[in-house]
Amino acid sequence: MPIIVQKFGGTSVADPDLIRNVARRVAKTRDQGKQVIVVVSAMGHTTDRLVELARAVGDCTPEREMDMLLATGEQVTIALLAIALTGMGYPAISLTGAQAGIITDNAHNRARIVSVDQERIRQELEKGQIVVVAGFQGIDGRNETTTLGRGGSDTTAVALAAALNAEVCEIYTDVDGVYTADPRLVPEAMKIDCISYDEMLELASLGALVLQARSVEYAKHYGVTIHVRSSFNDNRGTLVKEVSGMEECRQLSGVAHDVNVAKIGLFDVPDRPGIAKHLFKALAAEKVDVDMIIQSWMRSGKNDIVFTVTRDDLPRALPVVKRVVGEVGAAGMDYNDHMAKVSIVGAGMVSNPGVAADMFEVLAKENININMISTSEIKISCVIEEDEVIRAVKAIHARMIEKQPA
Amino acid sequence: MPIIVQKFGGTSVADPDLIRNVARRVAKTRDQGKQVIVVVSAMGHTTDRLVELARAVGDCTPEREMDMLLATGEQVTIALLAIALTGMGYPAISLTGAQAGIITDNAHNRARIVSVDQERIRQELEKGQIVVVAGFQGIDGRNETTTLGRGGSDTTAVALAAALNAEVCEIYTDVDGVYTADPRLVPEAMKIDCISYDEMLELASLGALVLQARSVEYAKHYGVTIHVRSSFNDNRGTLVKEVSGMEECRQLSGVAHDVNVAKIGLFDVPDRPGIAKHLFKALAAEKVDVDMIIQSWMRSGKNDIVFTVTRDDLPRALPVVKRVVGEVGAAGMDYNDHMAKVSIVGAGMVSNPGVAADMFEVLAKENININMISTSEIKISCVIEEDEVIRAVKAIHARMIEKQPA
Numbered sequence: 001m002p003i004i005v006q007k008f009g010g011t012s013v014a015d016p017d018l019i020r021n022v023a024r025r026v027a028k029t030r031d032q033g034k035q036v037i038v039v040v041s042a043m044g045h046t047t048d049r050l051v052e053l054a055r056a057v058g059d060c061t062p063e064r065e066m067d068m069l070l071a072t073g074e075q076v077t078i079a080l081l082a083i084a085l086t087g088m089g090y091p092a093i094s095l096t097g098a099q100a101g102i103i104t105d106n107a108h109n110r111a112r113i114v115s116v117d118q119e120r121i122r123q124e125l126e127k128g129q130i131v132v133v134a135g136f137q138g139i140d141g142r143n144e145t146t147t148l149g150r151g152g153s154d155t156t157a158v159a160l161a162a163a164l165n166a167e168v169c170e171i172y173t174d175v176d177g178v179y180t181a182d183p184r185l186v187p188e189a190m191k192i193d194c195i196s197y198d199e200m201l202e203l204a205s206l207g208a209l210v211l212q213a214r215s216v217e218y219a220k221h222y223g224v225t226i227h228v229r230s231s232f233n234d235n236r237g238t239l240v241k242e243v244s245g246m247e248e249c250r251q252l253s254g255v256a257h258d259v260n261v262a263k264i265g266l267f268d269v270p271d272r273p274g275i276a277k278h279l280f281k282a283l284a285a286e287k288v289d290v291d292m293i294i295q296s297w298m299r300s301g302k303n304d305i306v307f308t309v310t311r312d313d314l315p316r317a318l319p320v321v322k323r324v325v326g327e328v329g330a331a332g333m334d335y336n337d338h339m340a341k342v343s344i345v346g347a348g349m350v351s352n353p354g355v356a357a358d359m360f361e362v363l364a365k366e367n368i369n370i371n372m373i374s375t376s377e378i379k380i381s382c383v384i385e386e387d388e389v390i391r392a393v394k395a396i397h398a399r400m401i402e403k404q405p406a
Numbered sequence: 407m408p409i410i411v412q413k414f415g416g417t418s419v420a421d422p423d424l425i426r427n428v429a430r431r432v433a434k435t436r437d438q439g440k441q442v443i444v445v446v447s448a449m450g451h452t453t454d455r456l457v458e459l460a461r462a463v464g465d466c467t468p469e470r471e472m473d474m475l476l477a478t479g480e481q482v483t484i485a486l487l488a489i490a491l492t493g494m495g496y497p498a499i500s501l502t503g504a505q506a507g508i509i510t511d512n513a514h515n516r517a518r519i520v521s522v523d524q525e526r527i528r529q530e531l532e533k534g535q536i537v538v539v540a541g542f543q544g545i546d547g548r549n550e551t552t553t554l555g556r557g558g559s560d561t562t563a564v565a566l567a568a569a570l571n572a573e574v575c576e577i578y579t580d581v582d583g584v585y586t587a588d589p590r591l592v593p594e595a596m597k598i599d600c601i602s603y604d605e606m607l608e609l610a611s612l613g614a615l616v617l618q619a620r621s622v623e624y625a626k627h628y629g630v631t632i633h634v635r636s637s638f639n640d641n642r643g644t645l646v647k648e649v650s651g652m653e654e655c656r657q658l659s660g661v662a663h664d665v666n667v668a669k670i671g672l673f674d675v676p677d678r679p680g681i682a683k684h685l686f687k688a689l690a691a692e693k694v695d696v697d698m699i700i701q702s703w704m705r706s707g708k709n710d711i712v713f714t715v716t717r718d719d720l721p722r723a724l725p726v727v728k729r730v731v732g733e734v735g736a737a738g739m740d741y742n743d744h745m746a747k748v749s750i751v752g753a754g755m756v757s758n759p760g761v762a763a764d765m766f767e768v769l770a771k772e773n774i775n776i777n778m779i780s781t782s783e784i785k786i787s788c789v790i791e792e793d794e795v796i797r798a799v800k801a802i803h804a805r806m807i808e809k810q811p812a
Binding site: 016019020023050053054056057058059060061062064065066068069071072075076078079080081082083084085086087088093094096099143145 | 422425426429456459460462463464465466467468470471472474475477478481482484485486487488489490491492493494499500502505549551
């Protein structure tokens, strides 16, 4: 019997009625003759509530104890879903991450799955059970509960689909699939029927929050087909899979934007080898994630270094940059925490050199100044002012996505 | 370094402030040079709330899934207490029942502890950690989470105290200890300084809800000294331990009462062998717990059988009794679900035959009719009408407990 993995996020299981809704959907798949493994997240805002409780009892929150605490959220949901399914006459059993054989490393709060011991799940499937697995959690080699970080339930689902050779990993969410732009900003945004892993990875890491980037990497590595779809209707969603021929998918996949961007510049940095290394090593030591970097050459033998970080990282980055400015003898520094990034993503880009020029032209026509540009084989990103980002997304979508042949 | 086990119930950890209060008390014990193992229950009404959620999603609540669900309650508390202790500068680690080596049988919802694997706890104590253990839960031989039934955290604490040879098992509660009567009914009730296991067992099973009866059995079996005390002050509470000499403890320990009593009578039952067996086997098959049984002989060769059950069991008991009345040819049946039981408990009873007579005299003076009587070596119980029970408790306490030499 074919195996299907279905993953439901926190908004899909936020209250008892929604849990029964999920149970009905799982039961329908079972009725279609499939073996079903269901992965669920914690109900609604449970995780936030638990984090608040932790902050209320102590000033420091040890990572191991946070994992002990947060893992309870998913454990509640799996038990409730198994109870709901049983009540509808469908044999079901809930399994914690540990019981489901999700073996991780010991990096609490951000553990990585190292293997899946599928024995218990196989046993339960053979007994005819629907298997309900706690997402987001696993167990390390010392019998300690670990969690995979925010959005980790997607990764749990993909890992189980890979280990059990499922025919598809369905990720249920509150939207119909992956869109060519955020539908809340661009009403003309179209659902993407199919997208490659690489394009989805770019979209995921560029701020399209539908799927966790790590789960897409995992799916790519193991060749798992992901189907992103709505838990509130039966519409076909978006398939994320290895795309063989150009004809299978649209040429341009979509426009993504991210407003969690801050820009930092160092001026008149002496042109000596090793200065960039010195700066970015110092930032890495403070765990600052640097995104785009631009170094512009001047005639004078001095240059500017400009880079972007998330706004959350800015307070940690600024003291480091100030120190480095003094150490290397730069003229000064500046920053702007109201920047945004707009990107166009598509596998067709590499064979179509006009895309970048088209994007710059669209932005120029809108009188939007481009601060920084970065490109890869399948995406072009521009850093612009935050208050221009919505206009930029709409214009790029209208001129470059809607106009191309479907 | 001596080991102390401290157990805090749900009311002692009901919110973040109370959890920090518990942490301060644990820290103080640590400062006194003790190794501390803390056992905690779920916060406040968490368990009730989880049961409600389960009922909201399904009509049937499989026992295994209920254990999966309910075990999360204690897991939240252990993480929060470990976080609170760490925040105060006291190294602490939380352990689930499974991690703490609480091995049980596989009777979900009412599991019994079969052994304690103390290796992990020993390791953590040797590292200087305060070990915070989830009460009420364990793991069976198939890696399944089990729970010990309501009040099971007391049993967890006593089992750990026994396995690790702790000098005392402190049970913290919202009263100062075990009293000679319920202080809410009898303001003159006195705290008992020390009480034997057998007397405590009688009090526990007679409705004094301070300690779970099974934990007292466990403590008796392993010779664990229990100290019942308040989590809100430093008063010395009640020691429950093996009492060697009469001089050590008061002659009468206390008055207990229980209003969860229903009485069922069968009239004119033919006097043939095997009828009682037939009746009580049929009741046992429906899982009805029978407490007191009285069979009164008549001259006519017929007799009455009267017995008590809890009020919760009455709906299951009545159809059985009606059926048996027909099968054995009795004249009829009757029941009363407004009965109560009042008991006096004390180790001195066996050597003092006047106690029973004194008790009957006190009730007679109060014009309280005794329906049924049962006695053991250390207790005398009378079944009376529910609306007379408070008067009975007060009178027995005043005439038999307050009057005796302290």
